[in-house]
Amino acid sequence: MSTPALGAAAVPPSAAPASPAPDDGAAPDESPVLRATGLTRHFPVRGRRAAVVHAVDGVDLEIHRGEVVALVGESGSGKSTVARLLAQLMPRTAGGLELHGRDATVRGRRAFRAYCRRVQMIFQDPFGSLNPVHTVRYTLSRSVRIHQGRLRGAELDAAIRRVLERVHLSPTDRYIDKFPHELSGGQRQRVAIARALAADPEVLLADEPISMLDVSIRLGILNLLQDLRDRLDIAILYITHDIASARYFADRTAVMYAGRVVESGDSESVTQDPKHPYTQLLIGSAPDPDDLAARARGARGEAPSLVDPPAGCRFNPRCPVAADVCRTETPALIEVAEGRRVACWGYSDRPDRPRVGDEGGTR
Template identity: 55%
Template sequence: MTTTTSRTEHPRQDAEREVVLEARDVTKHFTVRGSKGSAIVRAVEGIDLELHRGEIVAMVGESGSGKTTVARLLSLYYPTTGGEILLEGKPVSHVTGRKALKYYGQVQLLFQDPFASLNALKPIRHILGRALKIHGKARGAKQVEERIHELLTRVNLTPPEQYIDKYPHELSGGQRQRIVIARALAVEPRVMLGDEPISMLDVSIRLDVLNLLKKLRDEEGLALLYITHDIASARYIADRINVMYAGQMVEGGSSEEVIHDPQHPYTRLLLDSSPDPGRGLEGDQQSLFDEVGDLGEPPSLITPPKGCRFNPRCPFAMDICNEKEPEKVEVSPGHWAKCWLHQEGRADLLKQRNIQFGVPIETAAAEAGIDTVNAEDILDRTVALEGETTADLGPFQP
């Protein structure tokens, strides 16, 4: 396999200083029309995002949080309503013709469904060869053939002769996704935007695709946006994690800090909702589902809640959460969150071992016999009762 020295030599050492693709205060609103008139869907608002060379950034959130919309904005599939997108420090907007060809030669989008994103009527030879020809990455039949073999080898589809003349329906889901990645690599991009690239694959082969993406980061120096609803896979693959909720980014930082020290209640909800082999080991299988309580539903993006959009589901919601949107607070170098708990001095509440999201904090405190809901009082109470029965403490279990 041949590689280009200038793009593969120590890419991650330069990650912090080289921003390839950036979003600044990007907003996207959609207008929907019906029999009762029109309405505005506030799909994405105030997104700030940097993709560095040789780095994987994960964007995590439940369905409908706006993750795919961000990827499509960055790929210029949608025009922005507000804010700007910069490629290598230069603002870009809707592009056509040669400008579009140049942009897509540097920014490639990996779709969620590998079968739908491939032409079912054409063999792999045509699918990869067409990308090479359109972007001028190979000339003549011999060079195109050589480059196709090289691309198949790079995505671990070997020997290439076994796959080059097959049609998409003759391949497994994992093999099709590798073809999608190979087609993106054919144009020699600097950025890949992966829209849940493993969600439609068998569990047994997801790890292979994740390892391939990590290999491309390390060897090719690619900047990769990895969109997922699975925070466990984000932890495995990503250098940094950004958490999205209801069209807004609510927390961001290194993957280890976000996973081990979450600073937003929604991040805690995602982590607590992830599969944990430790739950239910003592025969209480119901604890697998009951521990985090009633998770609630995301809000409407046509009429989002006033203030913090998470406040209807948050057990720590205060009056100010219903009135004003929280500012971005840096809790440690490179780790930030948008939550009033930090500005009100109550962030220690997030350190509780168990949080029941269906129980408002004031109600749970009263049931536990706590007169106030200060973080120090709650934590002192749980520590003092450690080792005793705590069934009546609700979310304040030590």
């Protein structure tokens, strides 16, 4: 399936008209730029009446100006679906979406384009998201003219060169008339980032922006995004399956499993002191030649079917400390420390709670 460009005029369906966007600066700095509450997306299963894929279920997420939030999880956990719901490239089954505290649901081409000026998405595949038959100049000129007015001639050329310089593709003459196949993977991803920046957005949704790049250039892209965050005060959602890069790059981290957030908090705490059994096993999955026996203590089996997910905690079939309550009742996110929340019965006050701990299954 081809990857849509946010500068295009395609309009996703939605359930309600857009609220008028607030003026910049109307909200205090401490309020989130983008907030999702109870975000849910179910996909119907073809040929099975009433059956749905529970891709995302009840996700709460907020991103503040000048902040990077990482959304971490294994393949199929629902991370990319969350990003597309926030970009409004697909309709929500349920839940709310607010931009600066006001309903951001869009319907219609004009409302969608106005939303895209403020919330832009960077896709995982930098080659698939760029039209191979058009040059960098053409690709960026469309985005510039859509979001900055119908510039022409020298003004348009200057605007294109400015966004190329923002992503460190200079001298611009070396890149502006290249086709995507003439660029390296890292250069193509920088062009994709430049296209998003042409809208001068407040939020960047980066869907695994380094996973398809060579290891040697991944750090350069993360440093670029960090520099843009610092210079432009942009809010960034960083989708990744690599929890180590989340620790390096993100201020806060939320961990997803089977469509739900199971743990959230500041990145240092989540990665250095994981609370949820899934987060512990995710961090412990990196091979350690000094502790090969750790593999034997790891999770067994595979992620559950999202067409018929297990009752209770969705991690319970693989959890090494699951108790009866985990198999029957769904845990809510429990605050276990300032800014730290975990969806695990092990941190509740119930007498039948599982004994959760970093080692040995005790707490």
